[in-house]
Amino acid sequence: MTQKTPEISSSSLVSQASEGADSTAGSQAExxxxxxxxxxxxxxxxxxxLIAExxxxxxxxxxxEIAERLGVSQPTVTKNLARLKRDGLVIHAPYRSVFLTDEGKALAEICRKRHRIVVNFLKALGIKESIAEHDAEGIEHHVSKETLAAFESFTQSPSKP
Amino acid sequence: MTQKTPEISSSSLVSQASEGADSTAGSQAExxxxxxxxxxxxxxxxxxxLIAExxxxxxxxxxxEIAERLGVSQPTVTKNLARLKRDGLVIHAPYRSVFLTDEGKALAEICRKRHRIVVNFLKALGIKESIAEHDAEGIEHHVSKETLAAFESFTQSPSKP
DNA sequence: TTATAAAGTTAGCTTTGGCTAAGTATTGTT
DNA sequence: AACAATACTTAGCCAAAGCTAACTTTATAA
Structure with missing residues (x-):
């Protein structure tokens, strides 16, 4: 049972699924x-x-404003901005506004698109907008490339798979 | 630049009708x-x-076995079982097997059903099983009652909302 | 039955992401 | 220019969820 070290690649927006739908310990663990x-x-x-918005x-x-929109305290924002800065996503000088690096902008754009796809998909399913927005906030981070494509294509012709 | 003024004007009287997918700080924070x-x-x-399974x-x-299936170390499982025990979901004596309380069983059953609904929905959308299982693992925790109902009804007649 | 292997726990560390309280910086008002 | 209000940061706390190393208990096998 070797434990994997974190190794976060910031561009891993799309989760990779293993082959086969078995229920063995291995794939479930993955x-x-x-x-x-x-x-x-x-x-x-x-x-x-949010910063892009x-x-x-x-x-x-x-x-x-970030604090208010996220519903967290200002110190929490300060701390998380430091992390984002460390990870090369934002530019932030003390007591100044926050800006996105190119990497941050790219990530924001991907997230924005994905968010819209998920929301529109849920709405196409007949879910009312407020709930669609709510659920999308949680769902969007867990949608694979394949599923996102399926959502998008369904939204465009909401009849067949 | 301009540090924003509080804007106290009409907050408490007027803005209660935030139905729909507004982007006000309040609802987004929620x-x-x-x-x-x-x-x-x-x-x-x-x-x-997993314990129910x-x-x-x-x-x-x-x-x-829990550790293996989840892909975490044994000490992590020990620690989390203590939390689940504290929260009244499992019964666990040192060096013994783990059992579910009635509350734990009820929660497991809800999760099992929800998981199946999400997986079947994704499969009905044309996503292959391994990916459906993968995405469901992340999505299932963020699906509202309404969305779950929509998923279920779509699975049963995959034509139109 | 005793030695060894496997399972489980404990102790102690880390990172994340939240909080409050208190201090510093910036902005706006008079 | 001085003062008050707002914004921001720092310091220090907490819990969750992960880990490794080392220890104890249980199970297995010689």
Missing amino acids: RFESVRRAHQSEMAEDYVE LIVEHGEARPV | RFESVRRAHQSEMAEDYVE LIVEHGEARPV
């Missing part, structure tokens, strides 16, 4: 590991997506 | 809070569901 890995990038994804809306992203 | 809450129950749900398969659930 699935759980994959979910744990996804959780590690969620914070980053939520922040960069704020820049579009207000021309800048202030920590106080 | 969604994020909800996702954070869901994360807190994921560990419990995964464990309880193991009991069906082997007549008992041994920590070593």
Whole structure:
């Protein structure tokens, strides 16, 4: 039972599924590991997506606004911004607005698109917008490339698989 | 730049009708809070569901097997079982097998059903089983009652909402 | 029955992501 | 220019969930 070290590659938005749908310990463990890995990038994804939104809306992203939108305290934002900065996703000088690096912008764009696809898919299924937005927030981080493609194609012609 | 003014104007009287998918700070924060809450129950749900599986398969659930299936170390399982015990979901004496309380059984059953609904839904969308199982593992914890119902009804008649 | 292997636990470390309290910086008002 | 309000940071706390190393208990096999 060798334990894997974290090894977070920030570009791993798309989870890889193993072949075959067996229920052996191995593949089940891989699935759980994959979910744990996804959780590690969620914070980053939520922040960069929100920062991008704020820049579009207000021309800048202030920590106080990030805190308010995420429903967390300002010190939490400060701490997480330091992490995002460490990981090369944002640019942030003390007491200044927050900006996205190129990598951060790229990540934000991917997240934005994925979010829209998931929301539109749920709405196409007949789910009302407020709930679609709510569920998408949790679901979007766990959708594989294949599933995302299926969501998108369904939304475009909501009749057949 | 301009540090934003509080904007106290009409908050308490007017803005109560935030139905629909608005992007106000309030509702967005609620969604994020909800996702954070869901994360807190994921560990419990995964464990309880797996323990139920193991009991069906082997007549008992041994920590070593839980560790293997989840892909975590044995000490991690020991620690998490203590939390589940604290929360009234499992019964566990040192060096013994793990059992579910009535509450644990109920939770496991809900999770099992939900898991099947999500997997079957994804398969009905045309996603192959291994990927469906993979994505379901992450998605299932974030699906609202309404969305789950929509998934189920779609699976039964995969034509239209 | 005793030695060894496997299972399980304990202790102690790490990172994440939350919080409050208190201090510092910036901005806005007078 | 001084002061008040707001924004931001720092310090220090907490719990969750992971790990390794080392120890104890249980099970197996000679």
